[in-house]
Amino acid sequence: xxxxxxxxxxxxxxxxxxxxxxxxxxxxxxxxxxxxxxxxxxxxxxxxxxxxxxxxxxxxxxxxxxxxxxxxxxxxxxxxxxxxxxxxxxxxxxxxxxxxxxxxxxxxxxxxxxxxxx
Amino acid sequence: xxxxxxxxxxxxxxxxxxxxxxxxxxxxxxxxxxxxxxxxxxxxxxxxxxxxxxxxxxxxxxxxxxxxxxxxxxxxxxxxxxxxxxxxxxxxxxxxxxxxxxxxxxxxxxxxxx
Numbered sequence: 001x002x003x004x005x006x007x008x009x010x011x012x013x014x015x016x017x018x019x020x021x022x023x024x025x026x027x028x029x030x031x032x033x034x035x036x037x038x039x040x041x042x043x044x045x046x047x048x049x050x051x052x053x054x055x056x057x058x059x060x061x062x063x064x065x066x067x068x069x070x071x072x073x074x075x076x077x078x079x080x081x082x083x084x085x086x087x088x089x090x091x092x093x094x095x096x097x098x099x100x101x102x103x104x105x106x107x108x109x110x111x112x113x114x115x116x117x118x
Numbered sequence: 119x120x121x122x123x124x125x126x127x128x129x130x131x132x133x134x135x136x137x138x139x140x141x142x143x144x145x146x147x148x149x150x151x152x153x154x155x156x157x158x159x160x161x162x163x164x165x166x167x168x169x170x171x172x173x174x175x176x177x178x179x180x181x182x183x184x185x186x187x188x189x190x191x192x193x194x195x196x197x198x199x200x201x202x203x204x205x206x207x208x209x210x211x212x213x214x215x216x217x218x219x220x221x222x223x224x225x226x227x228x229x230x231x232x
Contacts, residue, residue, distance in 0.1 A: 004161075033220075042205065042222035043162065056219065090161050092220075104150050104209065107220055109161030 003027055004110035006091050012116045015081060021113045023074040023091030032074040033107065034066060035090040043090055049074060050096060081117045088112040121205045127227045130196045138191040138226055140206030145186050150209050152220070153180065153191050155202040162205065162222075165191065201230045 004025045013019045023032065031050050035043040048056035049068040063085075065077040073090055090112045095105040123141040130136040142151065152167040164182045168174055168189075173180040179192040193200055205225040 009121065042203075042224055045221060047221055048219070092161070104152075104167060106152075106164035106167070107154075107162070111159070112159045 004091055004093055004108050005057040006089075006110035006113050008113060009111070010114045010116075012118060013078065013081065014118055015083070017075070018079045020078065021089055021091075021115070022111060023076075023093075024072055025108065026072055027093060027108065028071075028095075029093035029108070030096045031094045031098040032068060033092040033094075033106075034074070034076055035092065037090055037112070039087075047076075049112075050107040057073055060074075078115075081115075083117050086115055086117045088114050122208060122223050124204070124223065124226045126224065127229065128214055129231060130193075131228045132198060132202075132232050133195050133214045134232055136193040136196045136200070136228065136230075138193075138204050138206075138228065139188065140190070141188045142206070142208055143187045144206060146210065148210055151180065151182060151186075151189050152207045152209055153178070154205045154207065154220075154222075155200075156205070156225075158218075165204070167209075196228075196230045198230050198232065201228055203227050 007022045011019060033048050034046040036046050037043040045058050046060045047066045052068045052071060063080050067075040090109055092107040092109045094107045150167050150169050153165040154162040155165055156162045166178050167176055168180045168182055170182060181190045203225040205222050207220055
């Protein structure tokens with residue numbers, strides 16, 4: 001069990017569908033992250049939120065739209081995805097320490113949502 | 119981001135120590151060395167991190183070379199549950215308000231034989 005909960009665990013969607021991935025943590029962490037992981041590859045950073053504001057977008061296509069409605073929740077809205085977007089989507093959270101820096105705070109990951117785009 | 123080099127795979131026997139190497143010859147003075155692992159069908163899990171001195175916690179030990187150009191993650195007694203991909207990652211310390219992104223390299227796949 002992890003302290004970061006992701007739903008759903010599995011999702012199959014067509015290229016014209018709109019769906020959302022959800023992530024929740026109650027550890028009081030004010031930084032939250034989305035990563036994408038293709039099979040047998042390392043996780044790739046997509047987005048970083050700090051104090052509910054988007055601070056990093058790693059050149060992710062606009063068909064992925066993140067949202068952080070409050071300090072405990074992180075969503076990833078999906079629209080018009082392509083089959084190559086099929087992957088494991090991982091959410092993580094971490095503390096923020098002093099002067100907005102949290103570079104050494106460990107990230108706590110969820111177990112991901114396995115997305116298949118047909 | 120400074121890069122790390124790890125062997126693609128390693129094998130260990132159960133209940134024996136495992137030494138997982140990581141080279142980071144371009145490490146800067148403000149880079150911390152972090153280790154995460156990812157068990158099958160799970161998200162990555164934090165293991166340990168350090169700057170210059172060796173570090174110990176309940177999961178593992180981290181030995182850092184004096185010149186900081188390499189480090190070794192030590193699992194003192196491998197169990198079957200330790201079979202995972204181990205990632206060595208450098209994170210820059212930045213007190214200017216920006217983030218030290220956790221950027222994963224390829225990692226080492228550790229197999230543990232009973």
